[in-house]
Each structure stands twice: as C-alpha cells, then as structure tokens.
Amino acid sequence: MRWTRRTGRAKLPWRLSARTLVTCSISTIIGFSAICASVMIDLRRGEEVRARQALENLAAGIGADISRNIELYDLSLRAVAGNMLLPEINEVSKPIRHLILFDRASTAKNFGAIQVFDAKGRLAIDSATLDPLPDDRSDTAFFQVHRDRADAGLYVSRPAEHQGRTAIVLSRRISAPDGRFAGVVAGSIRLSYFRDLFGQLSLAPGIGITVFGRDGTIIVTAPFDQAAIGRNLARVPDVTRALSEPSGWSSSSGALDDVPRLLVWRNAGGPLVVVASRSWDGVYAVWRNEAAQIGALMLALIVFVLAATQVAAREIQLRAKVESRLERLATTDPLTGLKNRRKFDETIEIEWRRAQRAQVPLALLMIDADHFKCYNDTHGHQAGDQVLVGIAVCISDSVRRAGDCAARYGGEEFAVLLPATAQADALHVAETIRNKVALWAGEATNTSISVGVASVTPSRETDWTTLMNAADKALYMAKAAGRNRCITVPVPRPQPAAALAA
Structure with missing residues (x-):
C-alpha cells in the first residue's frame, strides 16, 4: 500500500484474485484446446488431400500403362484389318501372309x-x-457387335475364357471397300497382365484398385477378387460418375465390401477406366496416432494446469485472507474497534468526491469526551480506556448505514462521517449519540460528550478540509458553551474572485 502525494489517499496495489486466476486458466485451456483442435482438423484435412493426391497419381499411372498397351495392341489389330483388304493377301503363301499381317505384339x-x-x-x-483348327465364334458378343454395327470401333469384351485363359477380347471390324461386313480381327489381353502390373506396386493396407470396362463391368481388382470379376456396377452412382467424368473423387461405402472408402478415378477416354480407392481407416491411421499422442499431451497439460491453478488459487485465497486481516488491523483502532485516523482520511476523500459528483450533502460530527484528561488522571488509564470503549459502542449503535464511517480521530476525540445527510439529520444523529453516552455513563462515571456538527454540499472551489474546520469550530463552541451538548455551524461558502480582489 502506498499514499498519493496529491490526495493523501492510500492506493492499493493490484491483486490477482483466485477467481481471476481460475478464469484465466480455464480461458487459457479453452484457447489452447481450440488451437489444438484447429491444428488437428488441419492435419486431418492434410491427410485427406495427401491420400487423394496419392490415389490420383496411382490411378493415373496405372491408367496410362493400360492405355498405352491397349493402344499398341489396337494398332496391330488395325494393321491386320487394313492388310486383309489387300487383293494379293490370299495369293501369297501362308508364311509370307503371316509376316505381312502380324507383328511382334501378338x-x-x-x-x-x-x-x-x-x-x-x-x-x-x-x-x-x-x-489353325476350325473354330466358330459367330455366337460371341464381339462378333455380333461388329456384324451389326459398322461404327463399333475397338470393342473390349467382358472377362471370359479365351484361348484357354481368362482374358478380355479386343476386336475390330473388317469392312470391305463397299462397306460390307467382311469379318472380325480379334486379340486378347489376359488378366495375368493386370495381376503382374499390380504386383509391381507396393500398396499400403486398405488401398484397392478396380479396372472397369465402359459398360461398368469389373475387369480385374487388386487385391485380386475372383468373385468380383465380371460383375456389372453401372448402376452404382460412384461408378456412373467415374465412367462419365474425366476425373474426380467421392466418398462412399465400397460396392464390394461395404467399407467406407475414398474413391479417385482418372478417365482418359480409353476403353478401360481405373478407380483407385482407400479405406478411410487407412487414410486416418497416421493421423489417429498423432491425434492420440497430441491429445494425451494436451490432457496431461490440462491436468497439470488445473492442479497448479487449484494450488495457486488456494494460496491466493489464504494470502487474501491474511492481507484482509492485516488491512483491517491497519485501518482499525485496536482499543475501540472503530476506524482509525488513516482510514477516516481516506474515506472522507472518497466521499467528498462522490458527494461533489452527485451534488448531495456530506455531514461530519466531531465528538470529544468531556473532562477526559481529568478523569483519566483521577481514575487511571484503564478506567479511561473503558470510557473510550463505551463512547465507541454508543457511536456504533447510532451509526448503522453502510456508507457511514465512525472513527477514533485521536486521543479522546471521535469523528463520524455521514454521506447524503443534511444538517438537521446530522444534528439528530449527534443528539442520539450524546443521549446514549449519557444513559450509559449514568451517575457512576459522570461522562459526557460534546459534539460539533457541520454539513455541506461540496463544490469544485472547496475541499473536505473546509468541512473539517467547520465541525472543529462547532466542537470548540460546544465545549465553550458548557460541554455535554451538540452545536452546529454553517460551512462558509467560497467567495467569488471579484469579491476577494475588492
């Protein structure tokens, strides 16, 4: 505590209360938790983006390899279909015809x-x-498609047994110069090609690859699933999007295993579409581990902060109680239990400013025990102390409002500050105190008090010493008039500057 030079008021240092500490700690915990949650959400989104990019690259790479091989094989089919229209093709020997028609692709x-x-x-x-041995394929889908449609182009069949192996058949129509159907040239890509291609990849757990035909038929899957080959999923919304959109992604339950998956596709316009997928459990596996570690650290930090806050709050509360007790001791007169002189000076400064702002009267009673020195010398200090305590009790019984301030001003002198109290009301309080002291004293001690009363509405041109001087003057008048009485005097008003100059 320190005193200001200008006002003489005690200025209390700033104190951290237990409630403020707990509020700040909880706010800090909430703030850090929000930041941590935001970071975890960003990390989760980052895992999603990385997983989507990895699947896009995977689908694009596999799709490019498949498209390149199909394109090379299709060039061989085109060459055969074109060379079959040469007039001399049937006139050369079979070995020469093979050299003309077929390249190394077959x-x-x-x-x-x-x-x-x-x-x-x-x-x-x-x-x-x-x-070749006799073979009739007039009942196959690829033959009938080319026979019935001149614009079929490259046709890729569903997976089926072909030449003793499970394969997809790639075929093209042979058209005569006049547009007539002249036959079909067909080749096959075995499913072992796809399995070998997928076998070169190191796929993380939960990653799957599905190759679809243009009609939504599953050609092959990785991991390999024999039961899925040949199934048509054209009516599944995600498969419909993959067949119609150049690229994209979606999230849905897998059509084959009902596991929630992230699906990504790259559709380059070729006869086959590659869809790469990964289960969401696999996508978030690393993130979950990081989230668990960070969450455990945050929980430990929160527990530590709460425990430390609880200990600190308890210490602050104990310290506040001690400081409050010390403050009471520092502002209370130990003999009478009333406020001391220092607390009174601080209070009158505060109440003077408040009354000045509100323009309400402020009253002051200055009380002095009559013939106290003589009584003290005759009966001893202990008896004198009992008189002072009795007067203090009478004052306390008469002054009960929350804003009133009763203080031992010094020696046998007391002061009572009455905010928002006019002169007549202040005089009534003074008479009440005087009568109680007289009733308490009786004939045993013959103790009485003199009271000086003053009341004024503060103005900007005056300070509280004006009120104090007026009350002191009234007190001396009461003593001069014979003691055991209350006298009030008006507080002098400040004179205008012009009057002072004259």
Whole structure:
C-alpha cells in the first residue's frame, strides 16, 4: 500500500484474485484446446488431400500403362484389318501372309494370339499357327457387335475364357471397300497382365484398385477378387460418375465390401477406366496416432494446469485472507474497534468526491469526551480506556448505514462521517449519540460528550478540509458553551474572485 502525494489517499496495489486466476486458466485451456483442435482438423484435412493426391497419381499411372498397351495392341489389330483388304493377301503363301499381317505384339507376354474371323464367324487366320483348327465364334458378343454395327470401333469384351485363359477380347471390324461386313480381327489381353502390373506396386493396407470396362463391368481388382470379376456396377452412382467424368473423387461405402472408402478415378477416354480407392481407416491411421499422442499431451497439460491453478488459487485465497486481516488491523483502532485516523482520511476523500459528483450533502460530527484528561488522571488509564470503549459502542449503535464511517480521530476525540445527510439529520444523529453516552455513563462515571456538527454540499472551489474546520469550530463552541451538548455551524461558502480582489 502506498499514499498519493496529491490526495493523501492510500492506493492499493493490484491483486490477482483466485477467481481471476481460475478464469484465466480455464480461458487459457479453452484457447489452447481450440488451437489444438484447429491444428488437428488441419492435419486431418492434410491427410485427406495427401491420400487423394496419392490415389490420383496411382490411378493415373496405372491408367496410362493400360492405355498405352491397349493402344499398341489396337494398332496391330488395325494393321491386320487394313492388310486383309489387300487383293494379293490370299495369293501369297501362308508364311509370307503371316509376316505381312502380324507383328511382334501378338507374341508379347500376357497377350493372346491375333485371330481373323470371316463374315460367318469362322476362324480363317491365327497368328499362333499357320494351320489353325476350325473354330466358330459367330455366337460371341464381339462378333455380333461388329456384324451389326459398322461404327463399333475397338470393342473390349467382358472377362471370359479365351484361348484357354481368362482374358478380355479386343476386336475390330473388317469392312470391305463397299462397306460390307467382311469379318472380325480379334486379340486378347489376359488378366495375368493386370495381376503382374499390380504386383509391381507396393500398396499400403486398405488401398484397392478396380479396372472397369465402359459398360461398368469389373475387369480385374487388386487385391485380386475372383468373385468380383465380371460383375456389372453401372448402376452404382460412384461408378456412373467415374465412367462419365474425366476425373474426380467421392466418398462412399465400397460396392464390394461395404467399407467406407475414398474413391479417385482418372478417365482418359480409353476403353478401360481405373478407380483407385482407400479405406478411410487407412487414410486416418497416421493421423489417429498423432491425434492420440497430441491429445494425451494436451490432457496431461490440462491436468497439470488445473492442479497448479487449484494450488495457486488456494494460496491466493489464504494470502487474501491474511492481507484482509492485516488491512483491517491497519485501518482499525485496536482499543475501540472503530476506524482509525488513516482510514477516516481516506474515506472522507472518497466521499467528498462522490458527494461533489452527485451534488448531495456530506455531514461530519466531531465528538470529544468531556473532562477526559481529568478523569483519566483521577481514575487511571484503564478506567479511561473503558470510557473510550463505551463512547465507541454508543457511536456504533447510532451509526448503522453502510456508507457511514465512525472513527477514533485521536486521543479522546471521535469523528463520524455521514454521506447524503443534511444538517438537521446530522444534528439528530449527534443528539442520539450524546443521549446514549449519557444513559450509559449514568451517575457512576459522570461522562459526557460534546459534539460539533457541520454539513455541506461540496463544490469544485472547496475541499473536505473546509468541512473539517467547520465541525472543529462547532466542537470548540460546544465545549465553550458548557460541554455535554451538540452545536452546529454553517460551512462558509467560497467567495467569488471579484469579491476577494475588492
């Protein structure tokens, strides 16, 4: 506590209350928790973006490889279809005809032999042999599609047994110069090609790859699922989007296993569409571990902060009680229990400013024990102290409002400050105190008091010493008039500057 030079008031230092500490701690915890939650949400979104980008790259890479091989194989089919229209093709020997029609594509690993079927679906030429065995494919889908549609282009069949292996058949129509149907050239890509391609990849748990035909038929899956091959999912909304949109992603339960998945596709316009997927559990696996670690650290930090706050709050409360007790001791007269001189000076400064702002009267009673020195010398200090305590009790019984301030001003002198009290009311309080002291004293001690009363509405031109001087003057008048009485005097008003100059 320190005193200001200008006002003489005690200025209390700022104190951190237990409630403020708890509020700040909880606010800090909430703030850090919100920041942590925001960071975790950003990390979660980052995992989603990284997973989507990885699946896009995977789908794009696999799709590019498949499209390139199909394009190369289709070039071989186109060459065969074009060369079959040469007039001399049937006049050369079979070995020469094979050299003209077929390149090395038909002998590549996982690619079946290229075959030529006539207009009736009978096998005419086979790249694998000079003398093919009789074979009729007039009832197959690829033959009927080309027979019925001149604009079918490259046709990719559903997975089926072809030349003793499960494969997809790639075929093109052979049209005569006049547009007539002249047959079909067909080749195959075995499903082992896709399995070998997927086998070169190191796929994390939960990642799946599905290759669809343009009609929504599953060609192959990774991990390999024999039961899924050949199933048509064209009516599944996500598959419909993958077949119609160039690229995109979606989130839904897997059509094959009902596991929530992130689906990403790249559709380059080729005959096959690659869809890469990953289960959301796999996407968030790393994030969950990080979230659990960060959450555990945050929980430990929160528990520590709360425990430390509780300990600190308890210490602050104990300190506040001690300081409050010390403050009471520092502002209370130990003998009478009333406020002391220092507390009174502080209070009158505050109440003077308040009354000045509100323009209400402020009253002051200055009380002095009559013949106290003589009584004290005759009966001793202990008896004198009892008289002072009795007067203090009478004052306390008469002054009960919350804003009133009763103080021992010094020695046998007391002061009572009455906010918002006019002169007549203040005089009534003074008479009440005087009568109570007289009733308490009786004839045993013959103790009485003299009271000086003053009341004024503060103005900007005056300070509280004006009120104090007026009350002191009234007190001396009461003593001069014979003691054991209350006298009031008006507080002098400040004179205008012009009057002072005159």
